[in-house]
Amino acid sequence: MSLNPTQENTQIIHAVCPHDCPDTCSMLVTIKGDRAIKVEGNPNHRFTDGFLCTKVSKYLDRVYHEGRILYPQKRVGAKGSGKFVRITWDEALNEIVTRFKQIADEYGPQAILPYSYAGTMGLLHYGSMDRRFFHRLGASLLDRTICATAGGVGYQYTVGAKYGYDPESIKHAKLILILGSNILTANVHMWPFIAEARKAGAKVIVIDPYQNRTAAVSDEYIAIKPGTDGALALGLMHVMVAETLYDKDYVYNYTLGFTELCERLKEYPPSKVASITGIPVEKIVELARALATTQPAAIRISYGLQRHRGGGMAVRNLACIPALTGAWRHLGGGILLSTSGAFPLNNEALERPDLIPPKTRTINMSRLGEALTNSSPNGKLGIFDPPVKAIYVYNSNPAAVAPDSKAVITGFKREDLFTVVHEQFHTDTADYADILLPATTQLEHFDLHKAYGHYYVMLNQPAIAPLGEARSNTTVFRELAQRMDFTEPCFFDSDEQMAEQALNSSHPALSGITLERLKKEGSVRLNIPDPHIPFAEGNFPTPSGKCEFYSEKMLKDGLDPLPTFIPPIESFEASPELFKRYPISLISPPAHSFLNSTFANVPKLIKNEREPMIEISVDDAAKRGIETGMQVRIFNDRGELQLKALVSQKVKPGVAISPSVWWHKLSPNGRNINFTTSQTVTDMGGGATFYDNLVEVEPV
Numbered sequence: 001m002s003l004n005p006t007q008e009n010t011q012i013i014h015a016v017c018p019h020d021c022p023d024t025c026s027m028l029v030t031i032k033g034d035r036a037i038k039v040e041g042n043p044n045h046r047f048t049d050g051f052l053c054t055k056v057s058k059y060l061d062r063v064y065h066e067g068r069i070l071y072p073q074k075r076v077g078a079k080g081s082g083k084f085v086r087i088t089w090d091e092a093l094n095e096i097v098t099r100f101k102q103i104a105d106e107y108g109p110q111a112i113l114p115y116s117y118a119g120t121m122g123l124l125h126y127g128s129m130d131r132r133f134f135h136r137l138g139a140s141l142l143d144r145t146i147c148a149t150a151g152g153v154g155y156q157y158t159v160g161a162k163y164g165y166d167p168e169s170i171k172h173a174k175l176i177l178i179l180g181s182n183i184l185t186a187n188v189h190m191w192p193f194i195a196e197a198r199k200a201g202a203k204v205i206v207i208d209p210y211q212n213r214t215a216a217v218s219d220e221y222i223a224i225k226p227g228t229d230g231a232l233a234l235g236l237m238h239v240m241v242a243e244t245l246y247d248k249d250y251v252y253n254y255t256l257g258f259t260e261l262c263e264r265l266k267e268y269p270p271s272k273v274a275s276i277t278g279i280p281v282e283k284i285v286e287l288a289r290a291l292a293t294t295q296p297a298a299i300r301i302s303y304g305l306q307r308h309r310g311g312g313m314a315v316r317n318l319a320c321i322p323a324l325t326g327a328w329r330h331l332g333g334g335i336l337l338s339t340s341g342a343f344p345l346n347n348e349a350l351e352r353p354d355l356i357p358p359k360t361r362t363i364n365m366s367r368l369g370e371a372l373t374n375s376s377p378n379g380k381l382g383i384f385d386p387p388v389k390a391i392y393v394y395n396s397n398p399a400a401v402a403p404d405s406k407a408v409i410t411g412f413k414r415e416d417l418f419t420v421v422h423e424q425f426h427t428d429t430a431d432y433a434d435i436l437l438p439a440t441t442q443l444e445h446f447d448l449h450k451a452y453g454h455y456y457v458m459l460n461q462p463a464i465a466p467l468g469e470a471r472s473n474t475t476v477f478r479e480l481a482q483r484m485d486f487t488e489p490c491f492f493d494s495d496e497q498m499a500e501q502a503l504n505s506s507h508p509a510l511s512g513i514t515l516e517r518l519k520k521e522g523s524v525r526l527n528i529p530d531p532h533i534p535f536a537e538g539n540f541p542t543p544s545g546k547c548e549f550y551s552e553k554m555l556k557d558g559l560d561p562l563p564t565f566i567p568p569i570e571s572f573e574a575s576p577e578l579f580k581r582y583p584i585s586l587i588s589p590p591a592h593s594f595l596n597s598t599f600a601n602v603p604k605l606i607k608n609e610r611e612p613m614i615e616i617s618v619d620d621a622a623k624r625g626i627e628t629g630m631q632v633r634i635f636n637d638r639g640e641l642q643l644k645a646l647v648s649q650k651v652k653p654g655v656a657i658s659p660s661v662w663w664h665k666l667s668p669n670g671r672n673i674n675f676t677t678s679q680t681v682t683d684m685g686g687g688a689t690f691y692d693n694l695v696e697v698e699p700v
């Protein structure tokens with residue numbers, strides 16, 4: 001432990017915020033005796049800048065929450081009743097191994113499904129010993145698509161890898177365009193850099209179907225119809241080409257397929273794009289001119305705009321813009337979705353994909369309902385052979401966060417499904433466990449971190465001993481491997497050894513970044529130029545080395561090789577019949593005080609959010625006789641729930657917003673918004689389509 005003595009027998013430990021958030025904050029934990037007494041943002045970290053967000057500044061309320069699961073338990077009541085009795089770790093682990101062996105004998109090991117996501121983003125506890133274990137076991141593989149794959153894949157077709165301008169360089173931008181990203185809620189440490197740009201005269205424009213917190217403080221807010229950003233990008237490029245505002249030299253040297261792109265753009269004049277997006281023609285033209293003639297221009301996109309069927313294509317189209325305008329030449333210009341692709345960590349060493357038996361199947365986590373009920377949403381039965389007979393859930397709360405809750409919960413209720421849940425809290429998912437295991441929090445274990453919103457590698461040192469009998473993910477999988485008699489040396493690696501393996505790469509970006517150095521410094525910037533202008537002279541990591549307006553790879557993957565517009569599957573354009581019955585597009589974006597469903601059980605943060613709510617436009621409310629404060633019923637063919645209405649100027653007619661993700665059991669009638677969302681997946685990457693969701697709303 002790196003302990004720095006301070007006054008009154010307290011010590012400060014370097015930690016890292018583990019949550020699924022681009023900011024990956026450097027956190028200082030003060031401990032006194034065996035207790036953590038304070039968490040704060042590291043003032044010496046350039047991105048964290050000395051502050052933590054609303055949620056994580058209450059991290060100790062989570063660590064010392066009275067609802068922590070502190071010992072292993074076995075279910076005694078009906079599935080979902082939440083009734084458990086205490087057992088020992090030996091009993092719990094032996095039961096898991098016995099059941100896994102039985103199921104593997106009878107149905108084959110693929111009947112066992114691991115289910116995890118980013119409850120912690122620490123590389124070790126996110127994916128290391130767990131992957132080794134399930135790979136060696138021959139369990140089904142899980143495609144982790146619930147959040148970011150659509151945009152990630154679309155971005156990579158165009159740009160080649162998941163990184164863009166250096167987030168810190170946005171302070172040099174003169175024009176900042178934000179789409180599908182609520183910076184003040186979900187990426188708050190980027191805001192000071194944006195504020196600095198603004199002080200120097202930059203204009204900030206937010207394009208979003210919802211006038212969110214970020215839009216409210218920006219220079220201009222432009223409302224867009226949900227799921228239509230792909231068309232907007234085409235319209236903007238149409239104007240840039242028609243008015244010859246593009247950077248000819250950049251296009252000639254560093255892009256592929258300009259001629260084909262121009263042909264395609266003819267199909268998207270501003271008049272057509274205006275009718276698709278709901279943005280007036282003049283606005284589209286003005287925005288195109290501004291983007292092409294103001295440099296540096298920075299586009300910040302996040303994941304909101306890709307939670308629709310055409311989400312991959314929308315991101316791909318937007319990613320073409322900075323190559324057309326030449327914005328990549330400038331410090332603070334370009335586009336940014338994520339920085340995660342810049343970290344050349346050795347994932348193969350961590351996860352050992354070589355242990356996967358040939359022909360192992362992959363199950364898409366965004367269609368968990370389908371996997372657990374062994375039936376598709378349109379009623380086809382017996383689609384999985386073997387059926388899923390066991391699920392091991394960790395780092396996730398799928399009963400609450402996965403789409404189509406009715407199907408997911410029907411699956412979890414199956415008496416013949418053996419369910420293990422490793423959790424810090426009695427979540428909605430924990431209630432369905434047969435065996436419930438206590439998990440450590442970030443203060444109780446060691447981990448190594450990369451980030452998706454900055455360029456620093458970071459180390460989390462444990463600050464306190466595990467509470468109760470809590471054990472970390474890596475500890476539990478190491479013990480399960482031993483009980484399974486897995487004898488490969490990788491099952492005996494310690495956390496520190498795995499961290500060293502992850503850092504073991506010949507890539508220059510990691511040169512000089514060692515565990516030893518991280519133990520001293522806590523956080524080290526990747527060995528990349530500072531400041532970083534990645535594509536000033538092309539060097540795109542695509543197959544052609546250029547920014548690909550035309551993508552041969554997309555063609556091979558069965559996609560349109562050129563930018564195009566794919567409307568939301570639940571829209572007037574794509575399903576007029578459905579639209580007649582369910583005319584409101586419901587978006588359920590991150591609540592300010594929760595992190596997905598994490599923190600949604602911390603009283604102070606629940607108080608901030610007040611209660612589960614739906615914001616509905618003045619017009620839609622009037623038509624339905626809805627007033628603020630009324631209970632309303634929200635429904636579609638998948639399910640229904642009840643929430644309090646807030647009549648709002650922040651959404652246009654036809655759109656509603658419900659900040660999420662509340663726990664089912666802490667929501668009215670035990671149901672959250674995912675009773676309405678669907679298991680349909682995106683055009684690319686098999687991503688979830690949470691915001692491609694038509695509903696009707698009526699007073700109760």
Ligand SMILES: Nc1nc2c(c(=O)[nH]1)N[C@H]1C(S)=C(S)[C@@H](COP(=O)(O)OP(=O)(O)OC[C@H]3O[C@@H](n4cnc5c(=O)[nH]c(N)nc54)[C@H](O)[C@@H]3O)O[C@H]1N2
Nearest residue numbers: 180181182186210226227302303304305590592594595596
């Ligand atoms: N406070 C807080 N922070 C979080 C989270 C949280 O739950 N709470 N979650 C974390 C996680 S896991 C993630 S992935 C990120 C997500 O962070 P973001 O990517 O910023 O969040 P989104 O869900 O993507 O929603 C952001 C905005 O996208 C808008 N949006 C929805 N559809 C469209 C569209 O079609 N076009 C456009 N232009 N905008 C659209 C929404 O109205 C919303 O204002 O945040 C992380 N940070």
Ligand SMILES: Nc1nc2c(c(=O)[nH]1)N[C@H]1C(S)=C(S)[C@@H](COP(=O)(O)OP(=O)(O)OC[C@H]3O[C@@H](n4cnc5c(=O)[nH]c(N)nc54)[C@H](O)[C@@H]3O)O[C@H]1N2
Nearest residue numbers: 117118119120147394395396397401422439588596597598
């Ligand atoms: N309607 C709607 N649904 C959504 C979204 C939305 O915008 N709208 N957002 C989606 C998005 S972007 C995402 S990323 C997913 C997120 O979904 P999840 O990945 O399930 O994220 P959380 O809800 O935060 O749940 C993480 C759980 O992991 C547990 N945990 C934390 N650390 C550890 C650990 O070290 N070990 C173990 N064993 N457990 C740990 C926490 O206690 C918590 O209960 O939700 C999706 N669901």
Ligand code: SF4
Nearest residue numbers: 017021024025053056
């Ligand atoms: S959730 Fe994000 S902003 Fe909040 S402390 Fe963690 S990394 Fe920082």
Ligand SMILES: [Mo]
Nearest residue numbers: 020146147148
């Ligand atoms: Mo996410």
